[in-house]
Amino acid sequence: MFTAQNLLSVGVAALLTAGLYAVMSYGLAIIYGVMKVINLSNAGFLMLGAFMTLVYFQAWHLDPLAGAFVNLPVFFVAGWLVYRGLVRRVMTSLPLASLLMLFALWLVLQNLALAIWGADDQSIITAYTYKALSVFGFRIPVTRLLVFGVALLVLGILHYVLGHTYVGKALRATVQDPQASLLVGIDTDRISAVAFGLGTAFAGFAGSLLTLLFSFTPDFGGAFQLKSFTIIVLGGLENFAGVTVGAAILAFVESFAVLFMKASLQNVIAYALLVIVLIVMPGGVAQLWSRNRS
């Protein structure tokens, strides 16, 4: 039933999905890496990112792609404020305290969105929403291509910032060893605020990109959050490059597995993968790399 072209077509679709998955998960990985906090409010900011894009679109006819870039600074500031006002206060408590607080924040954001925009499905239709390009005989939806391109661009910028700027290096140092970072004069509190801001900015950014592909409601984001968890576990939790690989693994496994089993098991595949990785390879792909190096 499946020709080589069909399989290649699924592969292309999986690759494009991987870009979106990566951008969705980076924020979670940065925050966990620096602060060892699982940001359960990530889904809330993802959803809020989508609704803000709708606001820009309705008020100023701003394209969702442009809206995504507007969201970056807006959500960075929001994340910074959340860190300063809430997260920092529970950082010294048990990990459960931050987990519960961020979960509560997600619920607050959800209910806020519900009060403002209601429970209806919202969606943004642009001139290119239903357009597709024919490349070497494959039909590629323009929206997926754009999302992939923009995701790659932003991830490229992030990698540059992490590798070549003082803030980036300080951030990586804090991920590797917070105590040693303090000893060499890095303001880890400020770096934590930057990390939370950056993580939130990525969530808002990804939320904007998702509006090109999906309709959304205040409940939007939960399913993507679970996928992001799987991806960062696959990637090795604190390894930024691993996130990209984790996103690709999940996207390819999901896409190809559905060809050979029931589509209703799509989520089961993702979570089975999570369980297997946690048992067999708790350090994710990063563990494999370090093994190879040693």
Add this chain to the structure above:
Amino acid sequence: MRRWLRTGGAVLATTALLLVLVTAGQPAAMPEIKIGTVLPLTGAFGSSGTYFKQGYGMAIDDVNKAGGLDVGGQKYHVTLTVLDDGSDGTRSRSLVEKLVTDQHVNFLLGGYDTSLVEAQEVVPDQYKIPYVEGGGAASEIFKRNYKYVFGTLATIYNLGTITMDYLAYQIGQNKLPKPITIAIVWENTDHGKDYIDAILDQQKAHPDLFKVVLNQSFQLNGSDFSPLLQQVKASNATVFLSDAHLPDFITMHRQYLQAGLYHQVVSYGARGPDQRGRQALGTGADYLIAGLWWTPALKDPASQLFAERYQREFHAIPDWFQALAYDTARVLLQAVRDAKTLAGPVVRDTLAHMVFHGSLLPGGVIRFGPDGQVRAPYVMVQTTPGNTVRIIWPKKMPETRDGVVPMPHVQ
């Protein structure tokens, strides 16, 4: 001490006398009938739940504005208590129980969708409280031998059957090839199972007309259907059928169009003409075919009156959700009126035997079968440009027009 008692008694007596004098000129307060419902006002089915709340409210307003519900010569004011289950089955069931035990409701109106109605339907029989619902259509709801559960939505199995009848008609008209190849995807719920059963039964009965080349289930409230749609593409079918709820329909059809798919007939079961769907998909929702329990395209006076009134009150075009909710509440109120008592078992028996005329459903009559589910026909509609809908089947209706088959490329 005795003097204090005497003074206190005199004060109380004077107060009581004054109260009697003040209230003597007013009519006695109307007794109350409490109706409760648990709806998904938030969560995945938030939009549909809100529509049901509007429909229920309209029916109850009618009765109260007419001076209350006459039950055995006594007029009652009707109140509606609405609780939100957030589209969660477990919460839905416990909230229905709460309505009965804490709020002491006399009667229950049902929730939306099949999965939530299935969660709720355990309660009515336990407390012998009649429960009428218009949000769950799967036949499984009515196979559990509950005596107090009644449904105004015709079964999904019939939706599948009428869809195949229409396709057979189009094959007969040489508008579709013979046999047609069908790719079908269905939500993995009792709703979806009814639909696929009907399609497969029809294929079995007419192997010369239908050939199912893809049969896949998917999870309710999915976020990404791209891999599934790749399979649909690979199947090279002529017709694409999907049984999906509103949120999944919007997501799936958006991804269908983005993937550049095309079939000569596309149907998402009962979805397509929904206002939320049309707003979310724009022109992408044009020319879809759907089987519906009610549509504003019905030209009978009751339907037109309802559609006009709804537009006046809510500034929107009604879908079947609001109309069915309106009828569901009216059926319950009529049964209470006919029973001439608020006793649950008597109202239940009245519902079981009642023939409700003046319904909005095609045919205008609601009559429940022995299992509690309504016996009513569907109409097939096609969405047309400009947010319009036309009835395309059954052929015998005066409103029926020819459907556009094969559907044009809308992109």
